[in-house]
Amino acid sequence: MFLAISFIFFTLFCCYFVYLHKRIHYHFEKNDLKYLPGVPVFGNILLSTLGRRHNVEDMDAVYKAFPGERYVGYIEGTKPVILIRDPELMKRITIKDFEYFADRKEFFPVEIAPLLGNSMINTNGYKWREMRLNLSASFTGSKMRQMFPSMVDVSENIVSYLKSCQATPVDMVDTMRRYANDTMASAFFGIQVNSVENRNNEFYKTGKDAADFTVLDKVCYFLAVQSRLLAKVMQILGIQIFSMKQINFFRDIIANNIKLRKQNNISRPDFIHHLLDLPGDWNPDDITGQAFFAFLAGYETSSSILAICIHELALNPDIQERLYQEIRASADVHKELNYDTLASLKYLDCYLNEINRKWAAAIVMDRICTRTYELPPPREGGKPYKVMPGQLVYNVVNPVHMDPKYHVNPEVLDPDRFSDENRPNIKQFTFLPFGMGPRRCLGLQFATMQMKLILYQMVLNFEIQKCEMTTDPIRMYPSVLIIKSIGGTWVRIRHRLRT
Numbered sequence: 001m002f003l004a005i006s007f008i009f010f011t012l013f014c015c016y017f018v019y020l021h022k023r024i025h026y027h028f029e030k031n032d033l034k035y036l037p038g039v040p041v042f043g044n045i046l047l048s049t050l051g052r053r054h055n056v057e058d059m060d061a062v063y064k065a066f067p068g069e070r071y072v073g074y075i076e077g078t079k080p081v082i083l084i085r086d087p088e089l090m091k092r093i094t095i096k097d098f099e100y101f102a103d104r105k106e107f108f109p110v111e112i113a114p115l116l117g118n119s120m121i122n123t124n125g126y127k128w129r130e131m132r133l134n135l136s137a138s139f140t141g142s143k144m145r146q147m148f149p150s151m152v153d154v155s156e157n158i159v160s161y162l163k164s165c166q167a168t169p170v171d172m173v174d175t176m177r178r179y180a181n182d183t184m185a186s187a188f189f190g191i192q193v194n195s196v197e198n199r200n201n202e203f204y205k206t207g208k209d210a211a212d213f214t215v216l217d218k219v220c221y222f223l224a225v226q227s228r229l230l231a232k233v234m235q236i237l238g239i240q241i242f243s244m245k246q247i248n249f250f251r252d253i254i255a256n257n258i259k260l261r262k263q264n265n266i267s268r269p270d271f272i273h274h275l276l277d278l279p280g281d282w283n284p285d286d287i288t289g290q291a292f293f294a295f296l297a298g299y300e301t302s303s304s305i306l307a308i309c310i311h312e313l314a315l316n317p318d319i320q321e322r323l324y325q326e327i328r329a330s331a332d333v334h335k336e337l338n339y340d341t342l343a344s345l346k347y348l349d350c351y352l353n354e355i356n357r358k359w360a361a362a363i364v365m366d367r368i369c370t371r372t373y374e375l376p377p378p379r380e381g382g383k384p385y386k387v388m389p390g391q392l393v394y395n396v397v398n399p400v401h402m403d404p405k406y407h408v409n410p411e412v413l414d415p416d417r418f419s420d421e422n423r424p425n426i427k428q429f430t431f432l433p434f435g436m437g438p439r440r441c442l443g444l445q446f447a448t449m450q451m452k453l454i455l456y457q458m459v460l461n462f463e464i465q466k467c468e469m470t471t472d473p474i475r476m477y478p479s480v481l482i483i484k485s486i487g488g489t490w491v492r493i494r495h496r497l498r499t
């Protein structure tokens with residue numbers, strides 16, 4: 001009896017998903033949109049969901065299948081998405097006609113990540129506008145200048161640590177995670193940690209556990225994103241992707257920090273200070289949510305890009321030498337490093353841009369349609385498509401960065417693409433590592449400063465060399481979100497003796 005009922009339910013379940021899948025095909029065909037059929041439940045993201053290839057590669061397959069289209073249909077699990085391929089249309093959607101696409105999809109379903117429910121990545125409408133306005137004030141150039149000295153301290157800890165690592169290959173994924181962790185602990189949570197010396201400190205362990213999703217976390221996340229009903233069921237069952245232990249750990253840091261500052265009248269130029277200074281009623285959980293999101297937003301992105309930066313330097317000694325010459329010349333003139341000197345290094349800027357082009361962590365700029373909008377026909381002779389409120393639109397980033405139509409020999413790492421001379425030749429909206437328009441990355445200035453600072457220190461102090469464990473060429477690890485090399489980033493470093 002039990003078996004028979006299970007079988008009936010299973011069959012109904014399968015029929016429902018096949019129906020959903022076919023309904024998406026019907027919608028695309030009816031509207032004359034090209035698409036790749038995919039499979040029920042997973043749509044076009046089967047291989048990345050199973051960890052067989054990167055999410056970017058799933059999207060790239062759809063992007064490449066229809067070179068003549070301005071936009072196509074994409075099936076993300078059980079959801080139909082309009083995939084925008086054309087830079088001109090991206091400009092309209094993210095800037096010119098922003099009011100039609102002002103919202104973003106819920107990144108962390110509030111049912112399984114309540115602390116992040118109020119964070120900016122999750123909010124839309126009026127609430128988002130107000131929050132963006134307020135939080136932007138925490139990320140201006142002058143705020144970055146104030147945070148800079150404590151970031152320099154962290155970068156010097158890394159240099160001291162690496163000086164003792166010259167005999168054996170060094171794991172740069174791990175080192176850069178520790179750097180990202182310590183800079184963000186300082187900037188967003190107001191605490192100093194040295195994770196290369198105190199390797200098992202509680203902040204590092206908890207932050208790493210929170211950012212490293214287990215297989216179970218990934219399954220829960222996948223299901224909750226697919227269906228509000230499933231997300232609600234998980235909420236009732238008390239399933240969360242961040243454990244109470246992790247949440248309480250970050251809550252306590254913020255609460256103690258606020259108490260200490262109030263009791264001792266301490267003013268520290270960091271994120272908490274700026275949030276406490278903002279108008280409105282910010283309770284400690286709101287502040288914890290924002291700080292926790294900022295930490296998550298930058299931890300994996302910055303550290304994984306930095307590991308790739310170092311990997312590519314080991315594989316490209318000529319580029320490394322040019323970078324060294326620029327940094328060394330600047331260090332000789334400016335005895336003490338400051339924010340403006342760092343920002344003025346042109347080749348360093350070109351190098352980071354080129355890494356962000358070739359290995360963009362961005363993947364897509366997602367937008368949700370808020371008012372009915374008519375897209376021009378996807379091809380000459382085609383018919384316009386009406387995007388309806390609530391519909392999800394993806395402006396693709398990585399496939400455009402790697403399209404030879406926009407970037408000649410895209411596989412070649414060439415920082416000179418971004419030189420003063422060449423940059424004007426880059427077509428608008430074909431370089432989007434931090435997104436575009438009013439919803440572009442809020443942490444852009446912070447992340448850029450954080451990444452440039454450690455690259456400066458690494459290249460000034462060490463020669464980064466390929467070793468027997470360095471993979472060449474770099475191939476993308478089949479993860480859903482992070483950009484990482486298969487086999488990690490292992491290099492040998494040699495201390496440069498300054499004469």
Ligand code: HEM
Binds near residue numbers: 121299442443444446
């Ligand atoms: C290298 C590191 C980072 C990269 C590559 C990156 C990239 C991105 C991208 C591509 C978006 C979507 C933009 C769009 O849709 O137009 C985004 C959004 C966002 N990022 Fe970052 N990000 C990084 C670090 C950070 C950091 C450190 C923070 C900390 C505050 C942060 C905060 C945000 C926020 C709040 C949003 C949502 C903005 C909104 O919806 O208004 N990001 N980021």
